[in-house]
Amino acid sequence: MAAVLLALAGPGVGTAAAAAPCPGHKVRTLAFSTGKIVLYKKRGYVCAVTYAKRPGARKTMSVSVQARGSRPVRDKGRYTRLAGPVKVHSGHRCVWVKGSVGAGSISSGWILC
Known part of the structure; x- marks a missing residue:
């Protein structure tokens, strides 16, 4: 019966987890001791996600993106794998990215100018 259900579902089922958030x-990828931040860009928007180096147990995680001249957009909580995504409209302005997983953290300074 399971084979029939898999055949009916077709290819591509279960691949959504592999898609970028x-x-x-x-x-850009910004690595630090307990994780990494991955930055994406599309049509004037910058999006960021913090990933834990060792996913599994819940831990305090955060991600923040700020376009120069604007307020930061943040996500903070107790997560098992990732924090975010957070997205800001940056146009051609620099962005400042921060992230943390447990005790480890990173702050980029102004980048992507």
Whole structure:
């Protein structure tokens, strides 16, 4: 019966987990001791996600993106794998990205100018 259900479902079922959480193309990865932030860009928008180096148990995680001249957009909570995505309209302005997983963190300074 399981084989019939798999045949009916067809290819591509279960592949959504592999899809990127943000639209656009990956422009930068910022690694730190307990995780990494991956940045994507599309049509003037910058999107960021913080990934845990060791997913599994819930831990405090955060991600923040701020376009120069605007307020930061944040996601913070207790997650098992990732925080975000958060997206801001940056146009051609620089962005400042911050992220943390547990005790490890990173702050980019102004980038993507």
